Amino acid sequence: xxxxxxxxxxxxxxxxxxxxxxxxxxxxxxxxxxxxxxxxxxxxxxxxxxxxxxxxxxxxxxxxxxxxxxxxxxxxxxxxxxxxxxxxxxxxxxxxxxxxxxxxxxxxxxxxxxxxxxxxxxxxxxxxxxxxxxxxxxxxxxxxxxxxxxxxxxxxxxxxxxxxxxxxxxxxxxxxxxxxxxxxxxxxxxxxxxxxxxxxxxxxxxxxxxxxxxxxxxxxxxxxxxxxxxxxxxxxxxxxxxxxxxxxxxxxxxxxxxxxxxxxxxxxxxxxxxxxxxxxxxxxxxxxxxxxxxxxxxxxxxxxxxxxxxxxxxxxxxxxxxxxxxxxxxxxxxxxxxxxxxxxxxxxxxxxxxxxxxxxxxxxxxxxxxxxxxxxxxxxxxxxxxxxxxxxxxxxxxxxxxxxxxxxxxxxxx
Numbered sequence: 001x002x003x004x005x006x007x008x009x010x011x012x013x014x015x016x017x018x019x020x021x022x023x024x025x026x027x028x029x030x031x032x033x034x035x036x037x038x039x040x041x042x043x044x045x046x047x048x049x050x051x052x053x054x055x056x057x058x059x060x061x062x063x064x065x066x067x068x069x070x071x072x073x074x075x076x077x078x079x080x081x082x083x084x085x086x087x088x089x090x091x092x093x094x095x096x097x098x099x100x101x102x103x104x105x106x107x108x109x110x111x112x113x114x115x116x117x118x119x120x121x122x123x124x125x126x127x128x129x130x131x132x133x134x135x136x137x138x139x140x141x142x143x144x145x146x147x148x149x150x151x152x153x154x155x156x157x158x159x160x161x162x163x164x165x166x167x168x169x170x171x172x173x174x175x176x177x178x179x180x181x182x183x184x185x186x187x188x189x190x191x192x193x194x195x196x197x198x199x200x201x202x203x204x205x206x207x208x209x210x211x212x213x214x215x216x217x218x219x220x221x222x223x224x225x226x227x228x229x230x231x232x233x234x235x236x237x238x239x240x241x242x243x244x245x246x247x248x249x250x251x252x253x254x255x256x257x258x259x260x261x262x263x264x265x266x267x268x269x270x271x272x273x274x275x276x277x278x279x280x281x282x283x284x285x286x287x288x289x290x291x292x293x294x295x296x297x298x299x300x301x302x303x304x305x306x307x308x309x310x311x312x313x314x315x316x317x318x319x320x321x322x323x324x325x326x327x328x329x330x331x332x333x334x335x336x337x338x339x340x341x342x343x344x345x346x347x348x349x350x351x352x353x354x355x356x357x358x359x360x361x362x363x364x365x366x367x368x369x370x371x372x373x374x375x376x377x378x379x380x381x382x383x384x385x386x387x388x389x390x391x392x393x394x395x396x397x398x399x400x401x402x403x404x405x406x407x408x409x410x411x412x413x414x
Contacts, residue, residue, distance in 0.1 A: 007398065009083070010038040011356055011385075013047055016080045017089075018379050020073055021066070028065030031058055034382030036094045037400060040087055047087035050094035052382065059093050066091040116141050123407045126164040126194060130409070133159050133171065136178050140171060142197060145411055152197050156190050165214045165241065169194050172209040172221060184208065184227040189219060189239060201244040205237035211259045213267060217241055220285075220295070222256035222269055229255075230274060236267075236285070238295070252283050252297055262310050262338040267295065270305045275322050280304035282317075284341060299341050304332065311365040313339050316348055316372065318360045331360065348372060350393030357387065362406040371396065375405035 017035045037050040051066065053059040066073070070089045078086035117137030124131050130145040140154040140162065158174035169192040176185045187209040191201040206223025213220045218238055225233030232255040238248040253271035260268050267285040284299040304319035315336040320329050333354060335344040347354070349372075361384065362375035370391030377384050384405040388396045 006040055006042060008356065009044070009081075010040050010047075012081055013040065013049075013077065013087075014038045015358065015378075016077055017049060017073065018382065020076050020080075023076075024065065024069045024073070026065040026069050028061045029069065031062070032381060033062055033066075034379070036383040044083065044085045044087050046090055048090045048092060050092055052094045063091050063093055120407065121159070122161045123409050124162050124164070125409045125411055126169065129194065130411075131162055131169065133162050135159060140169075140192070146413065154190075154192050154197050154199065156199070159190075160209065161211045163212050163214050163219075164194070167194055168192065168200070170212060170214070170219055172205075172212045174208045174227065176227070179227065180229070181227050182231060187223070189221060191244060203239055203244050203246055205239065205246055206235050206249065207233040209237065210257050213259045213261050214241075215261050215265065215267065216293075218293075220259055220267055222252075222259040223249075224255050224257060224272070226255060232274065234271075236269060236295075248294070250285065250295060250297070252285070253281055253300075254278060258305070258308060260308060260310050260315075262315070263312070264338065266298075266338065268308065268310070268315060268338070270308065272306075280306070280319060280321055282308075282336075301336070301341065303334070303336070303343065304330075307360070307363050309363045309365050310338060311367065311370070313337055314344070314365075316363055316365055318363060318374070320359055329359070331357070333360075348393050349374075349389055349395075351395055353387075353389075353395040356395075356398070357385075361404060362408060364408040364410070366410060373408060375401065375408070377404045377406070380404055 014035050034052045036052045040047040053062050074089050117134035119135040121135035122133035130143045132141045138157045142151045156171050156173050160172045162171045171190045174187050186204050188202050188204050193200050205221045207225035208227050209221045209223050211222050221237040223233035223235050234254045235249040236252050237246050240247050255272040257272050258270040269283045271281045273280045282301040282303050282305045285295045286298040288294045288296045304321045305317045306319045308317040315338050319332045334346045335348050337344050357376045359377040361377035364373045372389040374387045384401045386401050387398045
């Protein structure tokens, strides 16, 4: 229990200091300064504060500035937190992320002298390969699933998400530049041979396609139109895999994002809304009738959903919904029964520790144990956290990750 208490105190100090550092007037404390971790002693006398700076050449001066402002920061921290004793703050440079990334790069991929690239947008396992979709670097990195040693890469412009079927990978792509543009071009889905890693075919779909799903002989692609706001797309493209051609567009809702199939052959699709007057919603697509292959919207749930994971009959979801009027996020968690479409519970974390999560950014459920994994992006610029809960929603452990952790994949060597 004591370790859990210290863990919570560390997270509270990290959260408060991330905001307080912005108020420091010392000219040495400038640029993008992130609090990556906090380590408080059990007696609360001292707290070691690990900081990272975007411009590495400034880090030593920033640390000096923070040490000089230590009294002010400690006083303000004491006002913000209800602690019997506010610990003395010890600021140090955090070089663990850079060091770890460099070591892994040298050990696993000695011929590649840089990170994977800019913005990991999806990660999936197929066969003995691990596929990482690196959005703004316009490529899919392919690695050995057991060793993470690099096998090769597939160049796809502004790639987003990946799915697999019959020895092929299907990758959605915005295609055009990474930029808001009311005249942005239509997106596409690329077919990749998983043996040769060659692009074999391409089909044009809607504007800024995000997630896609394979169901039977068809691909279903959620088109967002996010670059064209407020003129969002609102359709799901249906692609016949055999001919690799778009045969239908299903009208659903604006600014679509996620699309997942359940074991009953239904598709669950999320809409992000317009972040203002049109809220996020969850749509259910099913066959028009029992003798038809055509999919239509069969149900609309007024439940905001940012991310979801379907395990058996349970759809686990969370939502982070921004309100322009209040300029605040509303965070919710829940489980939906995919058979009935009914909300089973509005909180799958049952021990109150969801308060430790600032911005949930990814979710997975282990297929065997039922353990629930939720990532926390924190403030988007410092290290995130991966939380693990048992099947009953009780926290088991947490671990620090890199920036903005979002996607997970389970690998069973057996």
